[in-house]
Amino acid sequence: MxxxxxxxxxxxxxxxxxxxxxxxxxxxxxxxxxxxxxAPSPTPSANRAPLAQLQTLREAKGLSAEALARSVGISPHYLAMIESGERQPDAAILRSLAWELGLEGWS
Structure with missing residues (x-):
């Protein structure tokens, strides 16, 4: 054993x-x-659709990448990687992004 x-x-x-x-x-x-x-693990693609729109959502709120990144507690470079699909944020960052952008269902 x-x-x-x-x-x-x-x-x-x-x-x-x-x-x-x-x-x-x-x-x-x-x-x-x-x-x-x-419990089934969420697939990485489950959150991709909303994340694909992250830059559009940020711009619609009138936020610069730098301002959103700093308010979420990440670097602007990391936010750019999330927006481009190069990185998948963890749950805490996803919640912070949703909070800052006024979105529901990102958890």
């Missing part, structure tokens, strides 16, 4: 083990197998 121990303040707090080993432990303990409930 391959187990990773995660400690906090020098004391073991979590044990991470492969799914098959976990299922075997459940079976040995007399428990039923637990179905894996994994």
């Amino acid at each position: 391959s187990v990773q121990i995660i400690a906090r303040d020098g004391e073991p707090e979590y044990a991470v083990l492969p799914w098959a080993d976990y299922q075997a432990l459940l079976q040995a303990a007399g428990c039923q197998e637990v179905a894996a409930t994994v």
Whole structure:
């Protein structure tokens, strides 16, 4: 059995083990197998359509790239990469962009 121990303040707090080993432990303990409930990961293309319009939305609000980038807490260069599709922002940056542009549904 391959187990990773995660400690906090020098004391073991979590044990991470492969799914098959976990299922075997459940079976040995007399428990039923637990179905894996994994939330689907959002695809990168799920947010691409609104991001493709980011520059247009920014310009419609009368914001310069520099002003929007600074208010979101990123560099103007990084904003340019997001606007061009070269980079995909993380959820926190996406929320900040939505807030600054007055948009809903970007999370």
